[in-house]
Amino acid sequence: MEYIIIIIAAIFVNNIVLNQFLGVCPFLGVSKKISTAVGMTGAVTFVMVIATMVTYLIQTYILNPFGLQFLQTIFFILVIASLVQLVEIILKKVSPSLYQALGVFLPLITTNCAILGVAILTYQKEFNLMQGVVFAIANAIGFGLALVLFAGLREHLDLMNVPKGLKGTPIALIVAGILAMAFMGFSGLV
């Protein structure tokens, strides 16, 4: 039951993009086509889950026992940056087809604040390892849901007759606002 609440809260109520504003850069950057949106979601899910696990272990077994909590930001970002590199190298060797699909998105992930954000939130909410992993998966799904929905809307938007001044980013942001308004309907669910 506890896990179901974590999942529903992370996907719908506190959607990571539309409610918490984490990962807005890839949300605006790679949402022009549904296929790239799906690829990006795959890469984010992969890195987010592994990063949350590793940063949790580092926080519990290295930073907390030695009283080094103030190094959290530096440690976490280094872990994420090296993890992304590592995942890239391993994927290239083990599964070239998956690497082909996710390849271009991986370097972008280091500066995706959703990854670092979820790692820090897991610590702030005092989750244990299992809850942290569930939380990371649910947030990745929430990210994917928002990204794919938005990509679908933008594909339609290309065919619309938009006023000249609003073409491009402005209309995309306004549509994202309306999408966020739709997600507000979920508030109070949990």
Place this chain on the structure above:
Amino acid sequence: MNQLQNFTKGFIKENPVFVLLLGMCPTLGVTSSAINGLGMGLATTFVLVMANLVVSLIKNVIPSKVRIPSFIVIIAAFVTVVELTMQAYLPSLFESLGLFIPLIVVNCVVLGRAEAFASKNTIVSSIIDGLGMGLGFSFALTLLGAAREFLGSGKIFDTIIFPEDYGMLLFVLAPGAFIVLGYLIALINRLNKA
């Protein structure tokens, strides 16, 4: 390029938020009021200036293969400084900015300026560039924060303009951030063209 142009380019012409569309997460996340926007902007400005300074000082020492990780470590160090200082002296601002303070590390504006400007230019022009970009970023965040605060609760910097009952709460909440930013970008595009 003279230093004055170098300084002022961040405000309108190459504004990191309105024109380059960098650093969107804090832009949307913390601008529910003008004072939050300003606080976040100034914190980012400090990190930008210091990171630009250090990067341009040691640009010849860093091997180019590991430059991005080194930049990130330098930036993370200054973010930690901001985090601890703000927690000690401005606890209420620290509370309301919350998660977005550590997330300055992954703000693309900071890494972008270190990579694109500070790693190629002299110390003085790097500092000026960091200051200009940082103040341009603060300007954008304060403008967005003021617009949202005004529409949402009838106040600017906590000065009451019209009674709160007539405000549209939506603009203080998440959707308002996207919508107001969309219209502001359209407005700045128009100004840049003219």
